[in-house]
Amino acid sequence: MTTASLNTVPFVSVDNMMKLVLKIGIEPFLKGLADTIEADFRRWPQFDKRERVPCHSAEGVIELMPTSDGDLYGFKYVNGHPKNMKEGRQTVTGFGVLADVHTGYPMLFSEMTLLTALRTAATSAVAAKYLARKDASVMAIIGNGAQSEFQAMAFKALLGIKRLRLYDLDAAATEKCRRNLSAFGFEIVACKTAEEAVEGADIITTVTADKRQNTILSDNMAGPGVHINAVGGDSPGKTELARDILLRSDIFVEYPPQTRIEGEIQQLAPDYPVTELWQVINGEAEGRRDDRRITLFDSVGFATEDFSALRFVHSLLKETGLYQDLDLVADPDEPRDLFGMLIRAEAAQKAA
């Protein structure tokens, strides 16, 4: 436990999360996060896994994503509201909690808007480390919104990718992405079409925000040997790839019951063969078979990745001190005397 007191829980605000990432360094933070995600994928069978618990409305969705490894429990609250952007709000925001399974007491409460962006990128890079060609050096990023720079940074940190080809329907988004990445040693080409972006790319990252079925990548755009990192298709009815590409690819997923509902493979039969990423990571399944195959990581985000992210942040609290203590858990002197705590607070108020 980070804190000695029974009643307080460390809280990492947005401000402290930014300070934490900058103190560790963006790339080292992404590397440490990726290592934790990879370590947890390696012990996948230990986790209590289930699909997200959603609350759908006309405007979006609110989801709870719980999981546990038997010692620690974590969950994330996350929303997805595409119309938020027009109102100056984030499409996706989140926060999460890490708790001790043995006492049920929370150990960490953290913002997870930034942390989700970081863990999504780190997970993509972990998958690509196992699935992309070893000589991959050029990445196309189609969709240059809030997630795009994090993807670029994670692929640089883990795979050394420095050559980027950017495309977005909105040229201003591409310009924002190019500008934000300019200080990090990338060689960046801003493209006028998605077709231009994928020219010569070894890795294609699709990360658009549109909540409909869409064809960001048509069949002719995926050449032999490419690795597709499909991040944007992540809810029922929202896909980015032409179905024909899926049929030509070796498909890798996080948690099949969830991906079949939310991922690109919702376009395929419910029993279409896919490989689970954790099996590739711990050597139980083959990843890339040869340099001519198309590999596809159908990323939708899974609870264990948030668990890993919370675990990683928790491990940094003591050395950095970048948190506040929240008075979250009632702590009467005698556990059965909750009411006594209340009336003694009144007596103390009157005495003061």
Next chain:
Amino acid sequence: MTTASLNTVPFVSVDNMMKLVLKIGIEPFLKGLADTIEADFRRWPQFDKRERVPCHSAEGVIELMPTSDGDLYGFKYVNGHPKNMKEGRQTVTGFGVLADVHTGYPMLFSEMTLLTALRTAATSAVAAKYLARKDASVMAIIGNGAQSEFQAMAFKALLGIKRLRLYDLDAAATEKCRRNLSAFGFEIVACKTAEEAVEGADIITTVTADKRQNTILSDNMAGPGVHINAVGGDSPGKTELARDILLRSDIFVEYPPQTRIEGEIQQLAPDYPVTELWQVINGEAEGRRDDRRITLFDSVGFATEDFSALRFVHSLLKETGLYQDLDLVADPDEPRDLFGMLIRAEAAQKAA
């Protein structure tokens, strides 16, 4: 919204929750809470309902309890670890969040250890208002732990019950309960046996903590016309009443799919007839049929009650100011520019 800023969320700590309850007054707070719970039971069909989402371990359980009325979304995190008491920790602790369904943004983050104790008692009193005899004046409380005083205060606030008969296996718990309630105008009899406690009682509240199947009330202890408020039987394998009492009672429950797993009625066939409390409250079903029947409220606690509690607390924030603002939601100037927010924070740090 309580706060004008997009990125902050009001947080009610344990300390502020105590101040809030004491500022409003314990009984008026319980009344206001009960009114909100009752109002939400009355519009029960509007709610998105599901069983709790549990994570079981050898030592206890961690649960998420989400619900929504289509405009607001709420969830509670709650644990139950009976062995915690020996280690100086609470058996049950909790916290919760209220959010806006239309944006997915959280509106309130609150402690819910105290608030759960209050809402459980308020719900029991709401049920008894509809189910106990109108002339009920004496309540037995069997089990004098953390929940007992809250039950007493809620029954006084809503039904005017002032005569209490207390019993606990541990006489020190009874003495603690008697002492804590001494300033509130009750007439209290400390009893040596459960049989003695139920003598002449119009309402019997059972609220013991043992996590096994138990018989706190044997068949001969439930006389005609009594209302049984069974609070302690609230998880699989944990019951308090002799099965024969159930067979002689009219049984009222919150959400049948959950109560059949967790409540006293886990002792009965899965299709045994029970009445839903919300139907009694909004006039769709009969409550007490006559002064000779035994009525039984098989309370396990349901997500809508926590939702009501969060809604009630949220309604008090503005007038009391008893909260802190947490920097929980990332708020970049341009929603798509989350990464830019991060690197500008670095530039600001260097400039400072």
